Amino acid sequence: MQVKRIIDGAAASHLMEPLTALVVKAGEAILAVNRAAMRVDGKQDGSPVTEADLAADRIIADGLAQLAGDIPTLSEERTQLASPPFRASFFLIDPLDGTKEFVAGRDEFTVNLALVTSGVPLLGIVSAPALGLLWRGIVGRGAERVGFDGATIGAAEPIHTRKLPPLGEPWIAAVSRSHGDPRTEAFIDHRPSAVRKAVGSAVKFGRIAEGSADIYPRFGPTCEWDVGAGYAVVTAAGGSVTDGKGGALRFGERHDGGFIIPEFIAWGDPQAARL
Ligand SMILES: Nc1ncnc2c1ncn2[C@@H]1O[C@H](COP(=O)(O)O)[C@@H](OP(=O)(O)O)[C@H]1O
Numbered sequence: 001m002q003v004k005r006i007i008d009g010a011a012a013s014h015l016m017e018p019l020t021a022l023v024v025k026a027g028e029a030i031l032a033v034n035r036a037a038m039r040v041d042g043k044q045d046g047s048p049v050t051e052a053d054l055a056a057d058r059i060i061a062d063g064l065a066q067l068a069g070d071i072p073t074l075s076e077e078r079t080q081l082a083s084p085p086f087r088a089s090f091f092l093i094d095p096l097d098g099t100k101e102f103v104a105g106r107d108e109f110t111v112n113l114a115l116v117t118s119g120v121p122l123l124g125i126v127s128a129p130a131l132g133l134l135w136r137g138i139v140g141r142g143a144e145r146v147g148f149d150g151a152t153i154g155a156a157e158p159i160h161t162r163k164l165p166p167l168g169e170p171w172i173a174a175v176s177r178s179h180g181d182p183r184t185e186a187f188i189d190h191r192p193s194a195v196r197k198a199v200g201s202a203v204k205f206g207r208i209a210e211g212s213a214d215i216y217p218r219f220g221p222t223c224e225w226d227v228g229a230g231y232a233v234v235t236a237a238g239g240s241v242t243d244g245k246g247g248a249l250r251f252g253e254r255h256d257g258g259f260i261i262p263e264f265i266a267w268g269d270p271q272a273a274r275l
């Protein structure tokens, strides 16, 4: 029987640099694709997939096999190969999050990579290749923002979420540019002084983690690979990510092969979750 590996925070910290290099390499492959000439296919769920999604997925799959081949992986582009539930540690990957942004020629798309242990994201990297910026963190060990140019990775800068501004002062709600929904709108409408900021993909989690946005509510469905890496980064930076009612989220544990997260809220200031 295969021994299932449990990666803790200390072991995860040894993986952070090689995983960062891998995510940056996947981003280079995405940027190398000519968006004007590429083919855009539709997936069964209606979302687009391009050669860039597949190229990034291949690089990450090969890299993870070399780096930690005994840890299972769940990728958006390879769900048929996954065998949930994942009880120990597994990698959770969205090789190109915000494909609609990418196809539309905008810059807010990301490579998301999380290491989940016992149902909870522990390590996360959210990389925005076209912005030359990534956000990364390990829960309990802090979060960082790192600039990069091609394969050259700059110095890491510690980041922290910010406290919710005092009552009456404006605060920023990050919202999807491509997938609005009425319940998210109502949630924000109920909170006075909230200013909406449309941001594509998991860049929203990065903005919460660095303290330039306060809340990212999402009352429409996303998938576990859209959220796992951002969950770890925001939590490591001092925030929290909950279900729509403030309860815990779990990852990789569903038996039915579904990976939908019906709703979640990322909070920069965990105290604000009580608002
Ligand atoms: N109805 C739905 N069901 C599942 N996931 C959805 C969805 N609508 C949007 N998403 C997810 O939201 C992501 C885009 O986020 P945003 O709207 O914040 O830019 C998409 O990621 P992909 O681009 O990787 O497919 C997609 O997976």
Ligand SMILES: [Mg+2]
Binding pocket: 076, 094, 096, 097, 098, 225, 226
């Ligand atoms: Mg996605």
